[in-house]
Amino acid sequence: MAAEYGRVPEPTLARLTRYLRCLRQLAEAGVKTVSSKQMEGKLGVLSAQIRKDLSYFGEFGKPGVGYDVQHLLGRLTEVMQLDREHRAVIAGGGNLGSALAGYAGFAKSPFRIVGIFDNNFSKIGRMLWNLEILDIRQMPEINKTLKADIGIIAVPAEAAQEAADIMVESGIRAILNFAPARITVPSHVAERNVDFLREMEMLSYYFDRLPPEPNECAPPPTDAK
Amino acid sequence: MAAEYGRVPEPTLARLTRYLRCLRQLAEAGVKTVSSKQMEGKLGVLSAQIRKDLSYFGEFGKPGVGYDVQHLLGRLTEVMQLDREHRAVIAGGGNLGSALAGYAGFAKSPFRIVGIFDNNFSKIGRMLWNLEILDIRQMPEINKTLKADIGIIAVPAEAAQEAADIMVESGIRAILNFAPARITVPSHVAERNVDFLREMEMLSYYFDRLPPEPNECAPPPTDAK
DNA sequence: ACTTGTGAAGCATTTCACAGCC
DNA sequence: GGCTGTGAAATGCTTCACAAGT
Numbered sequence: 346m347a348a349e350y351g352r353v354p355e356p357t358l359a360r361l362t363r364y365l366r367c368l369r370q371l372a373e374a375g376v377k378t379v380s381s382k383q384m385e386g387k388l389g390v391l392s393a394q395i396r397k398d399l400s401y402f403g404e405f406g407k408p409g410v411g412y413d414v415q416h417l418l419g420r421l422t423e424v425m426q427l428d429r430e431h432r433a434v435i436a437g438g439g440n441l442g443s444a445l446a447g448y449a450g451f452a453k454s455p456f457r458i459v460g461i462f463d464n465n466f467s468k469i470g471r472m473l474w475n476l477e478i479l480d481i482r483q484m485p486e487i488n489k490t491l492k493a494d495i496g497i498i499a500v501p502a503e504a505a506q507e508a509a510d511i512m513v514e515s516g517i518r519a520i521l522n523f524a525p526a527r528i529t530v531p532s533h534v535a536e537r538n539v540d541f542l543r544e545m546e547m548l549s550y551y552f553d554r555l556p557p558e559p560n561e562c563a564p565p566p567t568d569a570k
Numbered sequence: 571m572a573a574e575y576g577r578v579p580e581p582t583l584a585r586l587t588r589y590l591r592c593l594r595q596l597a598e599a600g601v602k603t604v605s606s607k608q609m610e611g612k613l614g615v616l617s618a619q620i621r622k623d624l625s626y627f628g629e630f631g632k633p634g635v636g637y638d639v640q641h642l643l644g645r646l647t648e649v650m651q652l653d654r655e656h657r658a659v660i661a662g663g664g665n666l667g668s669a670l671a672g673y674a675g676f677a678k679s680p681f682r683i684v685g686i687f688d689n690n691f692s693k694i695g696r697m698l699w700n701l702e703i704l705d706i707r708q709m710p711e712i713n714k715t716l717k718a719d720i721g722i723i724a725v726p727a728e729a730a731q732e733a734a735d736i737m738v739e740s741g742i743r744a745i746l747n748f749a750p751a752r753i754t755v756p757s758h759v760a761e762r763n764v765d766f767l768r769e770m771e772m773l774s775y776y777f778d779r780l781p782p783e784p785n786e787c788a789p790p791p792t793d794a795k
Numbered sequence: 796a797c798t799t800g801t802g803a804a805g806c807a808t809t810t811c812a813c814a815g816c817c
Numbered sequence: 818g819g820c821t822g823t824g825a826a827a828t829g830c831t832t833c834a835c836a837a838g839t
Binding site: 349355358359361362363365366388389424425426427431433440441443444445447448449450454455456494495501502518519520521523525526527531532533534535537538539541542543544545546547548549550551552553554555556557558559 | 574580583584586587588590591613614649650651652656658665666668669670672673674675679680681719720726727743744745746748750751752756757758759760762763764766767768769770771772773774775776777778779780781782783784
Binding site: 380381382392393396397399400404405406407408409410411412 | 796797798799800801
């Protein structure tokens, strides 16, 4: 296990999760076989890109035929390590932490929320869904039994680094940071950011820089490309 | 207005939002002047990268001195069009929509949530924070008065495309999609995705592919600041 | 006839390195 | 001395195009 594949580009990893979703749908629909060209039609990713992405992890297809849906689904699930349960704790019992703890989409995923923590005494002890909000200062001790390896940061920007530090001390190996602030973690801890304020700011940039809405007329032959 | 800068790489725009946050902090701290090298120290972005990014939009610095914090902050805020209010509507009155509608971080941003919609009659009419949940089927009509230009999709994956279509029909010009599903929009509408399940799946990949935790030995010369 | 897997070409972004200015 | 702005080099990712397999 934990096969070594050399450095895989991050965009490839991101697309892999899309291939997986597509394959799950195909499997559910009972489709036996799929070609990279068919997936291009469904996903809008060039077939050559799909084949190149898959080639980082092995040879899964048969020339002239395509890929066996079940087999490819299984292999990619292994590659992404989504074939085992991942236990996660949340830091922050506010709106966002609460929404994440109750997210229905986790049910069909390998991720389980096993603990929720806050530093605010008015929240500690309260129930959120089926979990009691615990004192974040006790996370290192409590996680010896919780055994979570993923930490989700859902606290205000100012508290994000502090939460990250406690998670690292608690033995967390991967952190998903929702706070609009950069955190620093040691190199043995994986980290990704979900920063929706940034995404909104980027949307803002594109205002008045989009093509005009086509009305009824034939589009002008401006071939600005 | 709406100055044309040629094609700006997306990674540059993403970093611009980080420069802005850094500059706001510096301005608040009363710092007058900053060099790209100092920002490299704070952000971990190479000074040459910072200067190249800024060069897409103009020449803001003085050789030998650096950048005037207030001036650069103002110019970048204009460039990103964050100097005017953006009105946003949310589709989906569940956990996530509710958390977004109540997000305290919007207070210090140019973004205002002006409406929240759902298709579920058991939710329509209920109050969420200070807003009544409205019938999403009426969004095209209601948005004539709301005049929102950003739409936030916080519905389950299966309903995401439907929500996007109604938003486009309502005159929305930019969509932020939180659903773990790809949506299709016309080219005059900007679109970005916030897909935290994907981020968790990518974290999963890195398990057992991280360097080992250092124990007692001399700390590595990581110059994290 | 159709599809995979992959070198090689093409393109985009990052990093280097330095002339010019304070 | 220190810093900016920017061509040029280096790197990394995507797309092409085709030999080989079914």
